[in-house]
Amino acid sequence: MSYDREKQVAMDAAIAAAKLCQQVRQDIPQAIEKQDKSPVTVADFGSQAIICKALGEAFPDDPVVGEEDAAELRKPEMAETLNKMLGYVQSLIPDATADRVTDWIDRGNGSVSPRYWTLDPIDGTKGFLRQDQYAVALALIEGGDVKVGVLACPAMPVGGREPGMLYVAVRGEGAAMMPLAGGELQPIQVVSPEDAENLRFVESVEAAHGDQSRQNAIAQAAGITAESVRVDSQAKYGIVASGKAALYLRLPSPKKPDYRENIWDHAAGAIVVEEAGGKVTDMYGKPLNFADGSKMVNNRGVVVSNGVLHDRVLAVLNR
Numbered sequence: 001m002s003y004d005r006e007k008q009v010a011m012d013a014a015i016a017a018a019k020l021c022q023q024v025r026q027d028i029p030q031a032i033e034k035q036d037k038s039p040v041t042v043a044d045f046g047s048q049a050i051i052c053k054a055l056g057e058a059f060p061d062d063p064v065v066g067e068e069d070a071a072e073l074r075k076p077e078m079a080e081t082l083n084k085m086l087g088y089v090q091s092l093i094p095d096a097t098a099d100r101v102t103d104w105i106d107r108g109n110g111s112v113s114p115r116y117w118t119l120d121p122i123d124g125t126k127g128f129l130r131q132d133q134y135a136v137a138l139a140l141i142e143g144g145d146v147k148v149g150v151l152a153c154p155a156m157p158v159g160g161r162e163p164g165m166l167y168v169a170v171r172g173e174g175a176a177m178m179p180l181a182g183g184e185l186q187p188i189q190v191v192s193p194e195d196a197e198n199l200r201f202v203e204s205v206e207a208a209h210g211d212q213s214r215q216n217a218i219a220q221a222a223g224i225t226a227e228s229v230r231v232d233s234q235a236k237y238g239i240v241a242s243g244k245a246a247l248y249l250r251l252p253s254p255k256k257p258d259y260r261e262n263i264w265d266h267a268a269g270a271i272v273v274e275e276a277g278g279k280v281t282d283m284y285g286k287p288l289n290f291a292d293g294s295k296m297v298n299n300r301g302v303v304v305s306n307g308v309l310h311d312r313v314l315a316v317l318n319r
């Protein structure tokens with residue numbers, strides 16, 4: 001079966017959402033604290049609204065498992081935030097109303113199903129707030145297998161031009177990238193072992209989202225001598241897929257031993273790297289499980305590589 005329509009709808013929606021995010025970012029967004037103490041902004045909500053609206057119109061039967069929901073936004077004390085967010089959405093969708101945007105956001109409260117989308121409207125909210133990297137991440141999953149993935153990375157440097165890169169992959173069709181400012185999709189490939197300059201590894205900027213000392217030790221033991229490059233969000237998957245780094249390590253934080261990864265933090269990035277010739281597993285070599293729920297309860301940590309390095313990294317991790 002062809003996923004041409006899914007790919008096009010997902011790309012168009014992610015590009016629109018990325019525009020909204022960049023608009024919000026120019027105005028220096030403020031963080032709102034969620035119940036779990038993590039930050040969210042009007043851009044996270046606006047991005048989820050735009051993408052869920054587009055998916056709802058194109059694929060009305062497909063559930064969407066999104067990170068955000070509108071419950072907080074509907075509270076009277078959040079009226080000002082809701083109104084601000086609505087203003088940004090209206091610049092792209094003039095007939096949006098407060099009721100409509102909250103309903104669009106809540107279309108993202110779907111469940112993992114035989115066919116569903118998973119959405120991270122802003123992955124790397126902390127990077128977004130710091131004016132660093134972030135990604136709009138959207139993936140289609142069927143029978144537990146990611147079929148389409150789109151990563152819009154509005155802050156990704158694009159040699160000399162306006163920043164912003166889009167990465168996209170369809171299962172069996174390879175991966176490609178395109179400047180968000182416009183252009184053609186160009187096929188991408190993970191780095192080859194001969195390319196010494198790009199045999200780097202990437203990890204999160206946020207020390208609390210991983211185990212940086214162990215990540216560095218493992219990378220060294222696997223033969224990567226250069227210091228890590230720290231990048232927020234699934235932009236790291238885009239960097240590995242396009243051959244700018246050979247490895248991305250995300251090992252469980254010793255401070256949060258019970259943390260489990262969210263499907264929306266990995267699904268889109270994973271297919272982009274796999275279709276570029278790389279490999280993605282958990283730290284024990286198990287495939288990431290997108291079939292059972294929004295948390296990957298049976299996976300621990302994530303290892304993303306150019307493929308060639310993968311077994312060596314798993315061997316040093318598990319010896």
Ligand SMILES: Nc1ncnc2c1ncn2[C@@H]1O[C@H](COP(=O)(O)O)[C@@H](OP(=O)(O)O)[C@H]1O
Nearest residue numbers: 122123124125204206208209210232233256259
């Ligand atoms: N203790 C933890 N371990 C691993 N990931 C965590 C974490 N706490 C939060 N995260 C996730 O890390 C994501 C950001 O990834 P990165 O650290 O690579 O930039 C967050 O996504 P959001 O920013 O969408 O909430 C959040 O889901």
Ligand SMILES: [Mg+2]
Nearest residue numbers: 038039067125
């Ligand atoms: Mg979040």
Ligand SMILES: [Mg+2]
Nearest residue numbers: 120123124265
């Ligand atoms: Mg995320």
Ligand SMILES: [Mg+2]
Nearest residue numbers: 067120122123
């Ligand atoms: Mg997010």
